[in-house]
Amino acid sequence: MGRSLVFLASAPVKFSRELNWVPPLGQKLRQSFPRTTRQVSLGGFLKFPSFSANQGRTLSVRAVVSSDTSYPKVGATSTGPIPGSQLAEVVETAAKTGAQVVMDAVNKPRNIFYKGLTDLVTETDKMSEAAILDVVRKNFPDHLILGEEGGIIGDSSSGYLWCIDPLDGTTNFAHGYPSFAVSVGVLFQGNPAAAAVVEFVGGPMCWNTRMFSATAGGGAFCNGQKIQSSKTDLVEQSLLVTGFGYEHDDPWATNMELFKDFTDISRGVRRLGAAAVDMCHVALGVAEAYWEYRLKPWDMAAGVLVTSSK
Template sequence: MGMSLVSFTSIPLRFSHVPRSILPLNSPNQCQIQRASDDSLSGYRQARVLTSKPIRTVCTKAVLSEQRQYPKMGAKSTGPIPPSQLIQVVETAATTGAEVVMNAVNKPRNITYKGITDLVTDTDKSSEAAILEVVNKNFGDHLILGEEGGIIGDTSSDYLWCIDPLDGTTNFAHGYPSFAVSVGVLFKGNPAAAAVVEFVGGPMCWNTRIFSATAGGGAFCNGQQIHASQTDQVERSLLVTGFGYEHDDAWLTNIELFKEFTDVSRGVRRLGAAAVDMCHVALGIVEGYWEYRLKPWDMAAGVLMVEEAGGTVTRMDGGKFCVFDRSVLVSNGVLHAKVRLQFPFP
């Protein structure tokens, strides 16, 4: 059974800013992971009570003229490890995990459950083991957070690897083409390098494409640089969201947001893999994505992909994003103010 990062209450990690779900230690550049409170979910409780006034009416001239510059969340550099060296290992780790998944994609699944509907397969575990082997071989002194294995390694390291060995396990179990292997590396708490191997096609025609990014180095798909779209109207946008396994207040809030955004845009898709959703924003085929109840391994790679492709990443209230905030709003950048103001936040 996978271990949640929020269950580790005494692991020191260095961050360039302190997310709201983490308390500061003695050093201003350090923080300590604690169990997330309801307030760390970026305001979903406030969002749940929607007014009867249609959300689409908020797109006023003031909104259209807003030129707010949202804070960057990517690392300023890849640290002492050169970008070319770091991304080579990140890509190797992700593709090694993807080989395990590809070998299993047409075979029967051995499925167990973390919850009533939250699946885990032998493939998740095997993929993570293969990724860990690559990381440990190259950077044995780094800290690693895996969805299935929890946190291992040197807690004093400036580097934290966030690994999702099979993002979209339910889709994988059903043979539905929206799942991926996601590997993101944080340097002092901020995304520095990322790779996502997306599985495309479907039964009888499975294939993959690999997304990669480094801080300040741009985002790429199959080796070609990619850019977020330039669509600047919500009504001409295609959006994506996701729903967690817990049918709680955040889930109910998102049902309402799904309805409202469906009404004001060209449509809202729910594909079921956060890393894939964010890579699609980076690729320019959708304009925005939001989701509650996420974990660091869900977001660490995808958010860097979006920012390096020219998009914007924030919390849902527009504040500076950290991968420990548990909810995220990303867009192509030019639409961010308009999309964010659809949310019932002050």
């Protein structure tokens, strides 16, 4: 199982490594980790405090190692009446269709709009989502769909939910920075069943793509080749990845402290700016772990299945 940490601010952080010692409650994470190498094991939890709207910006970072070593399965146990191979084919076609829209625009001037102070959206986001929707609705007109730009459409009684991020990493795309993707995942009865993430690699004048895909119980692949996450079990030998949201609130401030703390005890922490890409890099084995606060369903529906599939 890949070592992806994906969680909401109100939920415990699920971390696929457990230290073989317990840091004192109330101490900062940096103070709790000794500088010597520590062995870690898969399947543990690191729990961080939850947040409420009326809290101030004076939170200290606390970590408690849980004795609970279980790690819940992410993928759906069944794809329902639709065969997994059929779902996978449509998911991959939808992601490729959206990616073609992005590729057609990647070397052209961008029309940029703002959803917030620094939260961008482009015409390409909207065009990519429209193209993906056409594929999904043509094949499964009775399914429920959640798109980042268009919201919820379709039959709310359906057992299937499609989560679409037509351009994950819009700010990177707007600047021509090579860390963005098209992400399409479908859930059956609330659990990921099939996923595809088309990552853009290279850079201006040499753009290319690679596609990550997965089905529940069917393994994870990159361009059709089976992939495996890293076997590294030492934090001090690990490269970690995280992300930061647009709201500079308590979770953002706490994650900044975690960024500093994990930089102290690991080989480094990267911040690329596209959650789906980050998770796929963990699945590929080029990074050992990823965590981020306040991800939306479209951010993680595809990437979390790719990362957790064996």
